[in-house]
Amino acid sequence: MRIPILKLHNYLLISIQIDLDDQTAIQFQEDLLSKIHENGASGVVIDLTSVDIIDSFIAKVLGDVVTMSDLMGAKVVLTGIQPAVAMTLIDLGIHMQDVPTALDLEQGLIKLRQELEE
Amino acid sequence: MEFQSCVNIKKEWDIVGARQLGRDIARKIGFGTVDQARIATAISELARNIYLYAGTGKVCFEALEEIDRKGIAIIAMDDGPGIKEIGQVMEDGFSTSGGLGAGLPGVKRLMDEFDIHSEEGKGTEIRVVKWLR
Numbered sequence: 001m002r003i004p005i006l007k008l009h010n011y012l013l014i015s016i017q018i019d020l021d022d023q024t025a026i027q028f029q030e031d032l033l034s035k036i037h038e039n040g041a042s043g044v045v046i047d048l049t050s051v052d053i054i055d056s057f058i059a060k061v062l063g064d065v066v067t068m069s070d071l072m073g074a075k076v077v078l079t080g081i082q083p084a085v086a087m088t089l090i091d092l093g094i095h096m097q098d099v100p101t102a103l104d105l106e107q108g109l110i111k112l113r114q115e116l117e118e
Numbered sequence: 119m120e121f122q123s124c125v126n127i128k129k130e131w132d133i134v135g136a137r138q139l140g141r142d143i144a145r146k147i148g149f150g151t152v153d154q155a156r157i158a159t160a161i162s163e164l165a166r167n168i169y170l171y172a173g174t175g176k177v178c179f180e181a182l183e184e185i186d187r188k189g190i191a192i193i194a195m196d197d198g199p200g201i202k203e204i205g206q207v208m209e210d211g212f213s214t215s216g217g218l219g220a221g222l223p224g225v226k227r228l229m230d231e232f233d234i235h236s237e238e239g240k241g242t243e244i245r246v247v248k249w250l251r
Contacts, residue, residue: 019137055162085155
């Protein structure tokens with residue numbers, strides 16, 4: 001299974017709408033980094049509105065992809081994390097403090113623009 | 119014991135299968151969305167541990183019904199190598215697989231009861247319970 005990555009100007013947009021298994025998550029990590037490279041994207045929004053579970057593995061993959069993209073020079077914002085998912089992550093002891101987040105896609109794009117203008 | 123159903127963990131996709139079945143059972147018992155997410159996440163961590171460290175095993179679900187309360191029990195069993203230092207794996211941040219080390223201590227925080235039995239060379243059994251509030 002592949003997660004579609006959409007290009008919008010110099011941004012990449014991803015909406016994860018499936019129950020992520022480990023393989024799909026790793027594949028997504030690779031696909032996103034190649035897309036950033038191909039398109040020279042400066043910003044990425046990963047929307048998690050439809051994701052109803054993030055366990056420690058998926059959290060690690062998401063956290064890593066933010067750091068990896070950052071190394072390549074692209075900013076990533078995670079958006080739409082559900083209340084139940086946020087509560088579960090904190091119970092798990094995963095704080096994701098260095099990961100930029102926003103309430104929804106719209107706020108995510110605003111945040112990206114601000115970060116990139118700085 | 120109301121009923122018991124199990125998911126065999128043999129391949130990575132079974133982790134998803136186990137948490138989806140567990141979530142369905144939790145919803146039927148009457149758990150809200152936040153507890154459903156906690157339960158599904160706990161199952162995911164337990165199933166992944168089986169897949170990573172033992173290779174194969176199974177995750178079973180029991181709907182618990184007592185006079186004054188209802189709940190769900192999840193039992194994760196394998197015949198893997200067992201855990202040498204249980205104290206160590208219950209520490210936040212300890213991992214031998216390059217993960218976050220959030221697995222077992224996280225599961226303990228997500229659930230209400232947590233029991234672990236492990237024997238080196240024989241396997242591991244973890245039973246966790248969440249009560250409906």
